Amino acid sequence: MPPLLHPALPLLLGATLTFRALRRALCRLPLPKHVRADPLRTWRWHNLLVSFAHSIVSGTWALLCVWQAPEMLVEIETAWSLSGYLLVCFSAGYFIHDTVDIVVSRQARASWEYLVHHVMAMAAFFSGIFWRSFVGGGVLTLLVEVSNIFLTIRMMMKINNAQDLLLYRINKYVNLVMYFLFRLAPQAYLTHFFLRYVGQMTLGTFLLGVLLMLDVMILIYFSRLLRSDFCPERVPRRQQKDKFLTE
Numbered sequence: 001m002p003p004l005l006h007p008a009l010p011l012l013l014g015a016t017l018t019f020r021a022l023r024r025a026l027c028r029l030p031l032p033k034h035v036r037a038d039p040l041r042t043w044r045w046h047n048l049l050v051s052f053a054h055s056i057v058s059g060t061w062a063l064l065c066v067w068q069a070p071e072m073l074v075e076i077e078t079a080w081s082l083s084g085y086l087l088v089c090f091s092a093g094y095f096i097h098d099t100v101d102i103v104v105s106r107q108a109r110a111s112w113e114y115l116v117h118h119v120m121a122m123a124a125f126f127s128g129i130f131w132r133s134f135v136g137g138g139v140l141t142l143l144v145e146v147s148n149i150f151l152t153i154r155m156m157m158k159i160n161n162a163q164d165l166l167l168y169r170i171n172k173y174v175n176l177v178m179y180f181l182f183r184l185a186p187q188a189y190l191t192h193f194f195l196r197y198v199g200q201m202t203l204g205t206f207l208l209g210v211l212l213m214l215d216v217m218i219l220i221y222f223s224r225l226l227r228s229d230f231c232p233e234r235v236p237r238r239q240q241k242d243k244f245l246t247e
Helices: 009-026 039-068 082-104 112-131 135-141 144-159 166-197 203-230 237-245
Strands: none
Touching: 009 039, 009 082, 039 082, 039 135, 039 144, 082 112, 082 135, 112 135, 112 203, 135 166, 144 166, 166 203
């Protein structure tokens, strides 16, 4: 069925509007004093709150999908479940919402890396949504949201200048472990799987290209994470101040 007539469109629209409504609700919560004093930090705080909610729901949901349908770990192209399909639609809705939020808020230049990531993620998810292929791959990709829970906590504490708290020091080690388990490991596994499509003119080849670009971004983010949290003396002072949006 052509995408313009696809029954998944109401699901995508519903998910997008849900995150929009969530953002409006979260904007009513009180802000930390340090965040409230800066409009840019205020926008970023609200943006991260929505991201945090998405990570908790999607990360837990992805784990449940794999537990309910373990064949997704092996049959990445053909494995399918209703729960996994709805999860991919739900997360695609989040990426649509966040892309619109960044652009409308005029943060595209400061957050261009997020936009590139979102476009690639949506391109991959749409293959599962509209053609019902690689839904298992989409679910495995969303295991990264377990790692994002701790990564978002880290970024919110940095925005609030709370790096000296014990919670931040504990979280940076937990975040590192989760980064390995739920970001680097699944990404390496998926990359190894999709290498079989090299030289073919298939959807798998397109997804391999997307995956390789995401691999590069993930390794760059990982190097920034290590440098910022474990080798801060190597980070220029100006960069420590200005890069909170992406680090």
